[in-house]
Amino acid sequence: MSSKWPLVKLGEVLSQYTEYIDAPEPREYPKLSVKLYGKGVVLDAPANGATLKMLRHQIAKAGQVILSEIWGKKGAIGFVPDEGQGALCTSHFFLFNIDQDKIERRWLQAIFDANYLQGQLDAEAKGTTGYAAVRPKTLLACEIPLPPLSQQRRIVARIEELGAKISEARVLRQRAIGERQVIAGAVSNRLFAQFTNRQAIEAFTDVRGGIQKSPHRAPGANPVRYLTVAHVQRDHVLTNDPRYFEVTPMELERWRLLPGDVLIIEGNGSAEQIGRTALFRGEIEDCVHQNHVIRIRPECGKIMPEFLNCFLNSPIGQEEVQAQSRTISGL
Secondary structure (H helix, E strand, O other): OOOOOOEEEHHHOEEEOOOOEOOOOOOEEEEEEEOOOOOOEEEEEEEEHHHOOOOOEEEOOOOOEEEEOOOHHHOOEEEOOHHHOOOEEOOOEEEEEEOOOOOOHHHHHHHHHOOOOHHHHHHHOEEEOOEEEOOHHHHHHOEEEOOOHHHHHHHHHHHHHHHHHHHHHHHHHHHHHHHHHHHHHHHHHHHHOOOOOOOOHHHOEEEEOOEOOOHHHOOOOOEEEEEOOOOEEOOEEOOOOOEEEEOOHHHHHHHOOOOOOEEEEOOOOOHHHOOOEEEOOOOOOOEEEEOOEEEEEEOOOOOOHHHHHHHHHOHHHHHHHHHHOOOOOOO
């Protein structure tokens, strides 16, 4: 960010929306989920006004800024999407209107996407360690760079142009990965077909499931990165879209992933993706895995992790894995 741009408090471009309803109607309302670390706002499971115990709510409008009181310290802030029009918000969320004569919405969106505000929100959050809340005045006191509107639009246009090129590059990369996998699969099949004397994996590895997602795992005083099915692609681990569990130091010692661990997908809606495997190379420090990802830890001196990963991802290895799979609940 240019040092020539003035820093202004968000209170100069945002104003808190303070209209409330005291009793929701007995009908279904959309609800919103504000993702951590500037990852945006999406629809959550709808809520029926007749069953709600909390009476005081707000009705969100598309285009408003929404802040999570509890998770604002972790960057849970974003714009209400078009499909969020009329969504019901509890008192644990705050809504703000934007002054579009002073700030381009896409400029503020870029600031949210970059998680620019987390450090300021976290530093000013008040309360106990596990429940440090962010109040509206905290957000309005945060400072952001604010160039003139014309420059905001020019910079955002450039960001979007670069984003389109990155998306195109990702498509080409995925195509190249697919082609490489076809070639590698054909070669590995010829090699592994020579080995007819096989042993059970448990004879030379330690196999362990992961941590089940539940409300008490919501990140608090001890947030730890965890890998989901989406992170474990065939032969590579994605490190974007970070997810966090609350994990005690003792639990971390039990479930921490180590370089050389082979990760395999327990189940998938697509049959050909069952058993998709990747080698963890230590891409993330202090990382655990969800229960839908199985960790295989080869015993030192008995099998190379690279060899095991290569076999499991080969057509022969995938046939072996899928032969052991069972279909339940559409998985």
